[in-house]
Amino acid sequence: MAHIIVIGNEKGGAGKSTVSMHIATALARLGHRVGAIDLDLRQKSLARYLENRRKHLDEVGVDLPTPSYMDLPEIDEASLPPGEDPVAHRLTQAVAALKPVSDFIIIDCPGSHTRLAEVAHSLADTLVTPLNDSFVDFDLLAHIDSDGDRIIGPSVYSEMVWAARQQRAQAGLPAIDWVVLRNRLGVQQMVNKMKIERAIAALSKRIGFRIAPGFSERVVFRELFPRGLTLLDLKDIGVRQLNISNVAARQELRDLLKTLKLPGVEVKF
Structure with a gap:
């Protein structure tokens, strides 16, 4: 069975x-x-990223490992049984088509609340929630007091994850391994940053998620998108000497994959 990894967050x-x-x-x-x-x-940022990758690799004549992309199939809603959700049907059909030929399926969710995102979360074996290191983004997970020290209660996204967990439990499926990824970290150890760190640690115990190291804010990510490349591809396209920032970013990716603890994955780069 393919392991489904959902990348979800209701904030763009x-x-x-x-x-x-x-x-x-x-x-x-x-x-x-x-x-x-x-x-x-x-x-369709992920779809565009993969399209850019295919085009660039064709142009430079390089063959690199690339995920297989699948659009959601179009369906005739009139052909569905009464009461069947057409949105859920489109996603489950795409997942069913990928499962026999995939060890892992990555589902990239939109930065808003949609029915598709709800269904995707209920399918997740691993849920990764990237979160900018700010209280604006933290508010998506939980409401806090004005000082940023006391958690008042869960917020909208946490409640959606809770609902997805309940659906999986009722269906007899394994629990979602929820990982919150502190992303776009700044280099300075500011008071606000330390408050967020304490708040996320406290909330993780309260609503049940693990915390993973994310990516620091780096220009290289914006530069790679037009060519569809990632940090791991640089040496294959002729970048023989990585700068300090690129080396650090590769280490961040290595740390992230190790933290995810995906089945059968041995991090060897």
């Missing part, structure tokens, strides 16, 4: 597509069969 700009692409490509480079689905039907 948290780096979901960058995280999705790097996890998917890293797994492919480690020899795993990887399928990918983009649920942001408007922007």
Whole structure:
């Protein structure tokens, strides 16, 4: 059975597509069969990333491990049995098509609440939630007091994850391994940053998620997108000497994959 990794967060700009692409490509480079689905039907950032990759690799004549992408199939809603959700049907059909040919399926969710995102979360074996290191993003997980020291209660996204966990429990499926990824970290150890660190640690125990190291804010991620490349591809396209920032970013990706503890994955880059 393919292991389904959902990259989810109801807020835009948290780096979901960058995280999705790097996890998917890293797994492919480690020899795993990887399928990918983009649920942001408007922007389709992950789909564009993979399209850019295919075009660039064709142009330069290089063959690199690449995830297999699948669009959601179009369906005739009139042909569905009464009461069947057409949105859920489209996603489950795409997942069913990828499962026999994939070890892992990456599902990149939109930065908003949609029915597709709800269904995707209920399918997740591993849920990765990238979160910018700010209280604006933290508010997606929980409400806190004005000083940022006391958690008042869970917020909208946490409640959606809770509902997905209940659905899986009722269906007799394994629990979701939820990993919150502190992303776009700044280099300075500011008071606000330390408060967020304490708040996330406290909330992780309260609502049940693990904390993973994410990516620091780096220009290289924006530069790689037009060519569809990732940090792991640089040496293959002729970059023989990585700068300090690129080496550090590769280490961040290595640490992330180790923290995810995906079945059968041995991090060897």
